[in-house]
Amino acid sequence: MRSFRFDPGTVHLLRLDTDDDLYDTITEYVKRHHIDAAWVTFLGAVKRASLRYYDQDQKTYVDFSIDEPLEVVAGVGNVSVLDGEPFLHIHAAFADESGTGRGGHVNAGTVVFALEVSIQVLDGEPPVRLPDDCTGLTLW
């Protein structure tokens, strides 16, 4: 297990606009503001979702999309450093019209209807993502 310690820094709230790309818009924000360590949570609604499931045996991402409006019921993730740049990693639970739960790793291509995001900046040495042989992922 690896562990890191931080002091709680500034909290940024973002309200994304309709048709923003959920992943790309938050990524651009953290890059523009040089935020390289943060904890992220969010809620709202999307027009469609581009998600990924990691095949733990094959060590490959399986991409899929849900092409219908969804509530974003709970999103969680973080900002760390990958290849010298701020990198966003987020997962989310969704619910459809019938209240049925869905979810996955949130990829670019997820189109915002309305979204409220908290970015809790972490003051301290940022976690750095490096290739991890055991999982095939880049992990801090």
Add this chain to the structure above:
Amino acid sequence: MRSFRFDPGTVHLLRLDTDDDLYDTITEYVKRHHIDAAWVTFLGAVKRASLRYYDQDQKTYVDFSIDEPLEVVAGVGNVSVLDGEPFLHIHAAFADESGTGRGGHVNAGTVVFALEVSIQVLDGEPPVRLPDDCTGLTLW
């Protein structure tokens, strides 16, 4: 995109009682303590859930309920200002007896069995909700 910055303030933990209304009880607490900017997360269990799904085309909420005991597996939301008063906006992911996921926008009428809530107060100018033509919602 709109953005706001805050210093992290006091963290309030609440433990709601059995038969409390989940939404109304947290709302009353933040009003009584004059909390007008906060980030909220929660977990626990409810006796029943009153939820909403927003129809993005019709721009209307579709209310529905789940009339069975549910675990609250991840709740996320925030407090901002609407019409001059603290306003609570929360979504949650639930799971039923079989571990099946459910979820939605949490409405009044959701009856607590046991609930643990974190209210992270945000020190700074509170976000204010105003009507948004594009979505038909009130957004900060």
Add this chain to the structure above:
Amino acid sequence: MRSFRFDPGTVHLLRLDTDDDLYDTITEYVKRHHIDAAWVTFLGAVKRASLRYYDQDQKTYVDFSIDEPLEVVAGVGNVSVLDGEPFLHIHAAFADESGTGRGGHVNAGTVVFALEVSIQVLDGEPPVRLPDDCTGLTLW
């Protein structure tokens, strides 16, 4: 309703290793670091999940497991004091290969594939869990 107030303290980020027990590893960390009040959120993936659903009428936990790889899409919980020791209480929303939502109270026996955890330490008098007659649970 009971309420508690804290100042936000150190934020610990943990990255658990493959085959770590999700619940036991976080518990050992908070005990080793004498963290007795904290708010916890997490995301990642597990090889299998050991979950519980609380039967509100019978006042007993019903344990079940999901014996397949799952994304952890949103985990929420806290650290308080039970029997004089730090005690971890966590719930999580999961998603399977098809993006279908699952969830429950996370028990020991949940095997990590990769997991990222935020532990927000809360500075102040820790909440203490005591038996609650109304629910049959130990609650702060």
